[in-house]
Amino acid sequence: MIEPYQVVGLIPTMRGIRYRDEIKHNLEHLEHLAKAASWLSAMALPVRLITIPEGALQGFNDEVLDHDHEWFARECAIDIPGPETEALGRMAATYDAYVMATAKARHPEFPGRFFNVGFAISPQQEIVLVHHKVTPLQPVEHSVTPHNVWDRWVELYGDGLDAFYPVADTEIGRLGIMMANEASYPENARGLAMNGCEVAYRGPYPHPHAGNGFYEIQNRARALDNNMYVVANQVGTYYLYTDSDVPIDTFGSPSMICDYRGSVVGEVGYAGHSTYLAGTVDIGALRDFRARAQFGNWLKDLTTEQYRAIYRDPIYPKNLYLDRAPYDHAEYRREVTEKQIELLHSRDVWRRPDRS
Secondary structure, eight states: OOOOEEEEEEEOOEEOOSSGGGHHHHHHHHHHHHHHHHHHHTTTSOEEEEEOOTTTTTTTHHHHTTOOHHHHHHHTOBOSSSHHHHHHHHHHHHHTOEEEEEEEEEOTTSTTOEEEEEEEEOTTSOEEEEEEOSSOOTTTOOOBOGGGGHHHHHHHHOSSHHHHSOOEEETTEEEEEEOGGGGGSHHHHHHHHHTTOSEEEEOOOOTTTGGGTHHHHHHHHHHHHHTOEEEEOOOOOEESSTTOOOEEOOOOSOEEEEOTTSOEEEEEOOOSSSEEEEEEEOHHHHHHHHHHOSSSOGGGGOOHHHHGGGGSSOOSOTTTTSSSOOOOHHHHIIIIIHHHHHHHHHTTSSOOTTOO
16 A cells, blocks of 8 residues: 655756856756755655656756757757766665756657657656656747657557557556646646556646636646546746846746646645645545546546547658758748648638638
């Protein structure tokens, strides 16, 4: 039996990087924040999981500044495993807790490219889970996704759930990762749930959308729809560079932990500086609900044959970056977004304004 435990979500001040070695500034900050958060949160129950929000290691400068993809892959992306995951492994060992984090990282099979990668590290300092983000912030995020290199990805990893929605079976439950914009699409949470996920890390979401309710609505809905915990922590203020003295409020919404019925069981309001979130995860209660509830444990009622009709025809183009680097912002709008909207119009999914 897995006893209830505390999960701590760090909400750090974040500094964008120019080069890889500047990540050490963010790591040092995270170490200080983890010490305070874990010490105080453990007064309730032992802390067994620490989540670090997307962007906390490198910032989002590749997106904000529209950096060349290949330059960022060479100068700023990390390797997993590498020095950065080793540092987070020491944090996991120090607090006898699993650590979940993300980073823009390279992949040996795709030279000159980087993915947005989520990972989990055990208290034994082992990487037990690696997830490659499947749905970035499409108009501006330059990260490659498995779908962008579909043919090669399937050749390497197959086309099953583990290839896109991996879950780690650990001593604190089955852990999965659902970064930022991934939770904007219900299918990504469902993929994790169908692969057994019980606790999903959810990355931060930008303002103004987060501040206008998107973040809470999505977090609670994904938890409720899939009967799993969702740990969703934002970041504090964003400094564009390590030496900047101008903080920018980029995220602007509360952070929260939602339980398997969509209730908020831990929350901290947006403070605009470094803080943390804590709440209790009860895997035993979750498993009991999934096993005994007649209504509310939705997955048992899925009519999968019927739902296939929704996704019969392709929409977003696969293999978009199999043979080229990702587009810049203007190119993406012209070559992808506008064409996809026209495709949906042509199928009468969205009726054109000039049609009755």
